Amino acid sequence: MANVLEVKELSKQYSKVLAADKVSFEIGEGEIFALIGPNGAGKTTTIRMISTLLQPTSGDAVVAGHSILKAPEKVRESITYLPDEAGAYKQMTGIKYLRFMAGLFTSDIDTLNGYVDRAKNICGLGDRLNDKIGSYSRGMIRKLLLARAVMTKPKLAILDEPTSGLDVLNAIEIRKTIKKLAAEEGMSFLLSSHNMLEIEFVSDRVGIIAKGHLMVTGRTDELKERYNAPNLEEVFERVVKENEIH
Amino acid sequence: MKFINLLKKELSELINAQMIMGLVVSLALFWLMGNVMQSVTSELAEDAKSTNVYICDMDDSDVTHELIKDMESSGAKVNKVTVNGEDYASGFKDNSFKSYVVLPKGFADQLANGEKPEIISVSKLKSASTFSGLTGGTDNTEALINKYVSIEISKQKGVSEEDLKHIESELTVVSHTVVADKSAKISSGIILSKITTTNMILPIIIMVLILMTSQSLIASISNEKIDKTLETLLSAPVSRGSVITAKMLAAAIVALINAGVMMFGFSAYSKGMTGALTSDLGVSDKVGKVLSAGDAMKQLGLNLGVTDYLIVGVQLFITIMICLAISIILGALVNDSKSAQTMLLPIMMMVMIPWFVTMFTDVNSLPTVPKFIVYAIPFTHTFTAIPNLMFGNTTELWIGLVYQIIVFAVVMFFALKLFKSDKILTMSLNLGQKSRFKKKGKTIED
Numbered sequence: 227m228a229n230v231l232e233v234k235e236l237s238k239q240y241s242k243v244l245a246a247d248k249v250s251f252e253i254g255e256g257e258i259f260a261l262i263g264p265n266g267a268g269k270t271t272t273i274r275m276i277s278t279l280l281q282p283t284s285g286d287a288v289v290a291g292h293s294i295l296k297a298p299e300k301v302r303e304s305i306t307y308l309p310d311e312a313g314a315y316k317q318m319t320g321i322k323y324l325r326f327m328a329g330l331f332t333s334d335i336d337t338l339n340g341y342v343d344r345a346k347n348i349c350g351l352g353d354r355l356n357d358k359i360g361s362y363s364r365g366m367i368r369k370l371l372l373a374r375a376v377m378t379k380p381k382l383a384i385l386d387e388p389t390s391g392l393d394v395l396n397a398i399e400i401r402k403t404i405k406k407l408a409a410e411e412g413m414s415f416l417l418s419s420h421n422m423l424e425i426e427f428v429s430d431r432v433g434i435i436a437k438g439h440l441m442v443t444g445r446t447d448e449l450k451e452r453y454n455a456p457n458l459e460e461v462f463e464r465v466v467k468e469n470e471i472h
Numbered sequence: 473m474k475f476i477n478l479l480k481k482e483l484s485e486l487i488n489a490q491m492i493m494g495l496v497v498s499l500a501l502f503w504l505m506g507n508v509m510q511s512v513t514s515e516l517a518e519d520a521k522s523t524n525v526y527i528c529d530m531d532d533s534d535v536t537h538e539l540i541k542d543m544e545s546s547g548a549k550v551n552k553v554t555v556n557g558e559d560y561a562s563g564f565k566d567n568s569f570k571s572y573v574v575l576p577k578g579f580a581d582q583l584a585n586g587e588k589p590e591i592i593s594v595s596k597l598k599s600a601s602t603f604s605g606l607t608g609g610t611d612n613t614e615a616l617i618n619k620y621v622s623i624e625i626s627k628q629k630g631v632s633e634e635d636l637k638h639i640e641s642e643l644t645v646v647s648h649t650v651v652a653d654k655s656a657k658i659s660s661g662i663i664l665s666k667i668t669t670t671n672m673i674l675p676i677i678i679m680v681l682i683l684m685t686s687q688s689l690i691a692s693i694s695n696e697k698i699d700k701t702l703e704t705l706l707s708a709p710v711s712r713g714s715v716i717t718a719k720m721l722a723a724a725i726v727a728l729i730n731a732g733v734m735m736f737g738f739s740a741y742s743k744g745m746t747g748a749l750t751s752d753l754g755v756s757d758k759v760g761k762v763l764s765a766g767d768a769m770k771q772l773g774l775n776l777g778v779t780d781y782l783i784v785g786v787q788l789f790i791t792i793m794i795c796l797a798i799s800i801i802l803g804a805l806v807n808d809s810k811s812a813q814t815m816l817l818p819i820m821m822m823v824m825i826p827w828f829v830t831m832f833t834d835v836n837s838l839p840t841v842p843k844f845i846v847y848a849i850p851f852t853h854t855f856t857a858i859p860n861l862m863f864g865n866t867t868e869l870w871i872g873l874v875y876q877i878i879v880f881a882v883v884m885f886f887a888l889k890l891f892k893s894d895k896i897l898t899m900s901l902n903l904g905q906k907s908r909f910k911k912k913g914k915t916i917e918d
Contacts, residue, residue: 307707313699
């Protein structure tokens with residue numbers, strides 16, 4: 227399986243805080259990889275560096291063969307990014323928003339229409355797409371944004387806390403969509419979440435991050451077995467304690 | 473106790489660093505305005521106390537010599553002014569005085585014949601500010617001449633009731649106004665009224681335009697930051713330069729539409745005002761043959777031509793660009809809707825200060841420190857552009873324009889640098905509040 231993303235010792239130093247410290251991992255084609263950790267662990271900083279939003283202090287990441295340092299514009303053609311608690315332009319209708327965002331990825335009208343049709347199918351908002359986004363519920367906005375993030379069939383979709391703040395039913399629906407896109411279309415996902423039980427359900431592999439350090443990566447069943455834990459939460463607890471001892 | 477608890481919570485929300493900053497800025501504004509008013513009122517007071525009288529004795533007769541002696545014996549300090557022929561502008565060789573009175577040839581003869589003698593009052597206009605017409609007039613000189621003439625006519629005609637009535641209106645004053653090296657037969661008050669009435673709306677348009685443009689760009693950037701749509705946009709395959717250029721261009725187009733609509737309204741207003749002034753003012757002068765306000769403006773070179781309006785247009789365009797560049801930086805500092813409102817404050821101050829100052833007085837007449845503060849504000853040069861063009865202060869105009877271009881280049885450089893760096897996402901001005909980027913000593917969100 228070819229790697230869509232290779233993160234090589236990525237670090238980010240803010241004035242006094244080392245937000246990410248030599249973070250390294252990779253994601254294969256069609257794989258769902260999740261960075262898990264508590265708030266302030268460095269998940270968003272790592273994701274923002276891979277999305278070319280932040281400049282790394284050191285290290286590099288290669289997305290679909292393009293370095294985030296040397297060819298950030300090529301990286302942006304290969305990814306889509308859904309920020310945590312992101313909104314959309316409230317004065318636009320859902321359909322206009324999708325067309326606007328699709329227009330940033332292609333100038334070809336047929337391709338654009340194809341992206342929008344795909345997003346319409348994925349989000350399942352039907353006629354509500356003709357309403358202004360300002361009238362949408364949080365769940366509807368998240369579905370719209372997820373559809374926007376995957377409509378262009380990016381090589382890597384980066385989703386920061388994709389289900390945060392959603393009710394159980396909406397969260398399940400979004401998880402199912404992610405799994406389906408990875409399984410049926412071979413799309414790769416980089417997720418972040420502090421909800422470890424959710425990640426256990428949706429991801430193929432996880433990376434446990436705390437205080438800017440990526441402590442361990444592996445398949446969820448492997449990690450549970452290695453740390454003799456019934457779930458990812460307990461794996462996380464043991465990993466953190468083990469690293470404190472060392 | 474519960475109420476005190478509630479009150480403390482409400483007060484802590486209202487009394488914050490943003491509010492204190494607003495108060496400090498307001499105090500600074502009042503201090504500056506105080507300085508402006510002080511310089512204006514002290515000039516008025518000095519003018520009132522002044523015993524200086526400026527006279528150009530063209531008649532050069534025994535009567536005029538006696539008149540000058542009489543003035544001196546009344547306590548006036550008479551300063552002689554020399555003029556080349558009828559070129560009254562040549563009388564102002566230095567800037568030590570703003571007006572003088574001419575005793576024209578035939579003054580003594582008119583008086584000897586029992587006629588109302590004519591004198592000429594010449595005033596120099598250097599700015600269009602409200603207070604510029606309040607100082608340096610020839611009223612004191614006219615009163616002294618009046619006194620002398622009254623006595624002389626009384627001696628000739630006796631002190632009958634009829635003669636007294638005649639004496640009461642014995643003096644005919646012909647007003648001349650000088651602007652730079654040109655003069656026109658019209659009172660400076662009429663010219664000033666015309667300039668004020670036709671031009672008062674223009675600074676308001678500039679102010680509204682700057683505020684609307686800033687507000688729209690700050691809101692555009694801050695809304696994107698608050699809703700996190702900016703992160704989505706910047707991670708899309710478009711350059712950051714395109715994102716910011718699109719925002720600036722959109723704000724500039726809206727500003728242009730606003731300016732167009734306002735200028736259209738202004739021209740209709742100006743037309744109405746000009747018509748009223750031409751018919752009501754100037755022509756009613758008793759002497760007759762007095763120019764209409766419009767003709768006088770033309771003769772004095774106060775009417776702006778196509779080139780002048782082009783220069784004003786260029787200056788307005790640069791002003792809008794400065795305003796947009798500053799707004800990018802201010803928009804980037806926003807991290808919530810409350811701080812978005814506060815961010816307009818610096819722009820508001822930068823517009824209000826020059827507006828007030830230029831409305832009331834000439835910036836050059838301010839004390840050194842306030843003068844430099846006012847000139848350092850780039851928008852000041854937009855407010856002074858039209859008066860500078862009118863009064864021929866081209867050096868000041870070009871210096872202002874060059875200064876604005878430099879300010880724009882510097883601010884734009886920093887704005888672009890900011891927008892292309894991490895800071896567009898991580899920077900915030902919290903003014904005492906804990907940022908969501910700086911929780912518990914951390915400088916990042918996650």
